[in-house]
Amino acid sequence: MTRRISTLFLTVFATGLLGSAAAIAQDAKGKPAAAAAPAAAPAAAAPATAPATDVNRFNRLLKPANQRNLPPTQDGIHDPASEGTTALMPPLSAFETLPRSNAGNRVNWVKALEDRAINPRWDRLDPNAVPVVMDLNIVREVKGSMPDVVYPHKQHTEWLDCSNCHPAIFIPQKGANQISMAAILLGQKCGVCHGKVAFPVSECRLCHSKKKDGPIARTGQ
Amino acid sequence: MKQVPWVTRVRRGLTALLFAVVAITLWTPSDSRAEYGDIVINNYADAAGMRPAIFPHWFHRIRFRCKVCHADLGFQFKAGGNEITMLKIIDGQFCGACHNGEIAWSVENCDLCHSGKPNTPTQVHESTIQKLAVPVGQGGSKK
Numbered sequence: 001m002t003r004r005i006s007t008l009f010l011t012v013f014a015t016g017l018l019g020s021a022a023a024i025a026q027d028a029k030g031k032p033a034a035a036a037a038p039a040a041a042p043a044a045a046a047p048a049t050a051p052a053t054d055v056n057r058f059n060r061l062l063k064p065a066n067q068r069n070l071p072p073t074q075d076g077i078h079d080p081a082s083e084g085t086t087a088l089m090p091p092l093s094a095f096e097t098l099p100r101s102n103a104g105n106r107v108n109w110v111k112a113l114e115d116r117a118i119n120p121r122w123d124r125l126d127p128n129a130v131p132v133v134m135d136l137n138i139v140r141e142v143k144g145s146m147p148d149v150v151y152p153h154k155q156h157t158e159w160l161d162c163s164n165c166h167p168a169i170f171i172p173q174k175g176a177n178q179i180s181m182a183a184i185l186l187g188q189k190c191g192v193c194h195g196k197v198a199f200p201v202s203e204c205r206l207c208h209s210k211k212k213d214g215p216i217a218r219t220g221q
Numbered sequence: 222m223k224q225v226p227w228v229t230r231v232r233r234g235l236t237a238l239l240f241a242v243v244a245i246t247l248w249t250p251s252d253s254r255a256e257y258g259d260i261v262i263n264n265y266a267d268a269a270g271m272r273p274a275i276f277p278h279w280f281h282r283i284r285f286r287c288k289v290c291h292a293d294l295g296f297q298f299k300a301g302g303n304e305i306t307m308l309k310i311i312d313g314q315f316c317g318a319c320h321n322g323e324i325a326w327s328v329e330n331c332d333l334c335h336s337g338k339p340n341t342p343t344q345v346h347e348s349t350i351q352k353l354a355v356p357v358g359q360g361g362s363k364k
Contacts, residue, residue, distance in 0.1 A: 067254045076253030077261060077341055079272055084332025091256050091279055104257040104347075105279050120286045124293060124318060131286065159282075161292035187350050192298045193287075195349030197258040197278045 133157045148210040259346040273337035301343035
């Protein structure tokens, strides 16, 4: 009997301890101490109220690392009540073996293809069909201090057919295409894919990759 | 040696509590956290009493290059811009070119595509324009 009582006491004590431990854990995750500290006293309430009161958390618009590549049942757009949802593949299980990147799906798809980590078909039926790859870099000089843009046909023709871009999105003629970051952000020109399925516009240097030589480079520093 | 049973009991209790706390801390109800490039297509689904269809680009690009669907099968680069219907699919157009029971599972697996939360609008999930136009956090204002 005494043992039971002491166990009970210990459990209550442990609950209190764990409450503060949870608060510390939340601090470590970058959440404000102010939100977690008052909740530490009622131990059970601490974890439950934290997310709702977390308006002032650090980098509130960024997706926390533990909420990337969630399985369909937790991703917010699939209906967890649907039987089909549970049958779908969790993205992380597919991405495990692929080279990672810092944006989008957090997979470097171009590298995955280069390294043969994936071998997507070029033809719907023929697994041995190979793409017609064109190795031609287009350099676009840009205004301001940003490095010039190098557009590699090679990586694009590994995935796409010429007709996907030419002539509807890009007129295949030097100087015929007006491209601006504003247009790209709105989903036109490069933005038809970049910012939707290909690496997003946050990865500036992947396109703006050629250092300027000349006066602009000096004033731009 | 006498104390061992209750020590293990406490230890067990502690472990269970720890698990509970960790589980609750990690689980946070939130906005959509789906994959970059997931397409929700809700042209006709809601009106027809079906869940909206979700197309995961990440899954398909591991198996096919963009060209197969966007050049050979005629999918436009526009979410909801292809006016896909089940009739077209069973006739072998659009999704039906592969989802025919030969290259990929066939159309009777309704729930595998029509798995979206009801009333989810047509969208490219996580697209730049979605991030620019829609506030991210619940009740949060733009930027």
